[in-house]
Amino acid sequence: MKLAEALALRADLQRRIEQLRSRIIQNARYQEGEPPAEDATDLLAEAERGVDRLRLLISAINTTNAAIDLGADGTMTEALAARDTLRLHHSLLTAAADAASPGGFRQMRSELRQIAAFDVADVRTRADEVARRLRELDGRIQQANWLNDLREEAGVIQQDD
Structure with missing residues (x-):
């Protein structure tokens, strides 16, 4: 069974x-x-x-992830951690840019003007770069999921549904 199939089975x-x-x-x-x-x-x-069954499957997935070498990305486990943190980083940057973007308008000249605490365009550019890195890494992870077999312990994981 390919790792990708095991991941689908886990979700099921x-x-x-x-x-x-x-x-x-x-x-x-x-x-x-x-x-x-x-x-x-x-x-x-x-x-x-x-x-x-789920416990056995998760164990086999984790064992497999620890053994797969993705070259510069490290092991699959390290790549998954990097993907998770890239997602968090992207979310952080987009939330910051959204919060600093001008949202409303002043109805009266006497209202105080709000000013962005940082360069929104720069933060959005950084977010775009993180998103690109995330897409590329996710592609390498997905490819590895379909190229690598699940390390099973004596066939304890079978699809019987």
């Missing part, structure tokens, strides 16, 4: 567990004399099996 498992959680809550109590719509005990057992 997480969604499935959340759906089961919701169904468990809906059926955890029922009115005396009326049968529940679904057996909450069976749903809980299925959810617990899903959580166990």
Whole structure:
């Protein structure tokens, strides 16, 4: 299984567990004399099996990420950390530029004028550069996801849905 497939399976498992959680809550109590719509005990057992599979899958993904060498980007784990911080940096820069941008207009000459604390154009240029680096890094990460196989422990991860 490719790493990208494992990541998709992880997302599916997480969604499935959340759906089961919701169904468990809906059926955890029922009115005396009326049968529940679904057996909450069976749903809980299925959810617990899903959580166990998810733990194994996340472990295999993390082990794989630590072993993949992306050259100048370091390991996949390091590249993912860099991507997360680039996203944060981009968000910070765009929020700062948005906050400093002129937003309103003065209705009267007596109103105080507001002045940007920094050069908005410069901050937007920096944000664009961070966004470019983020796109490039994300492309390399996605490529590696499809080129590298998941390191599985004796086939414990299988798709049975």
